[in-house]
Amino acid sequence: MKILQRFTVLRGGRRAVATLAAVVLLLAVGAAASAYWLMGGIGSGNAAAGQLQALTGKALVQLAPGQAPLYPGGTADAAVSITNPNPYDVQLYSVAAAGPAAPDAGHPQCVTTGVAFQSPAAPLTPTVTIPANATLTVSLPRTVTMDLTSDSGCQGAMFDLPLILEVRK
Structure with missing residues (x-):
């Protein structure tokens, strides 16, 4: 009986670890997506348009x-x-x-x-x-x-x- 109990504990532990890993992964993906969509910033840029030379x-x-x-x-x-x-x-x-x-x-x-x-x-x-x-x-x-x-x-x-x-x- 001890062996069976031990097997059940390990099996349940693997399930818990897999579930925990999935939750952590979903939270990480959600946080990354949220950061991407909510991200703001300030900056400056410039460009110059060329002048068409007369043909x-x-x-x-x-x-x-x-x-x-x-x-x-x-x-x-x-x-x-x-x-x-x-x-x-x-x-x-x-x-x-x-x-x-x-x-x-x-x-x-x-x-x-x-x-x-x-x-x-x-x-x-x-x-x-x-x-x-x-x-x-x-x-x-x-x-x-x-x-x-x-x-x-x-x-x-x-x-x-x-x-x-x-x-x-």
Whole structure:
């Protein structure tokens, strides 16, 4: 009988130890969770936003393969060479006219150019990404027009097309 009693005491003791360990473990987990959720603090931090550097661009009238030069009543593609001086890529979102087209200095009789830039829909499709610290030439199909009011002195002229480029990071 002594042996049986001893076995029962040990068995009960193991159960008590296991129960006690489980309770201690639950209390520890509960305390840690409570501390995590109720924890507060004071601190300071700072950050600086970078400034987007201005992109530069130059628009040229680009003839598509088999296309005749720009003429009164005609259209042509614009090739826009864009330089991105930023240390990150930017997406060209839109291109819009920023003023009237001006003929080159060799064509002083070209007073009425009749040349206009037709802005493509924004956002540009397909998406155009200009790599960091790089120059990319983007072709904008059928965006340059010459109407019938153009002076005959505009024949053979090169035109400066001032544009506004909208980019997004």
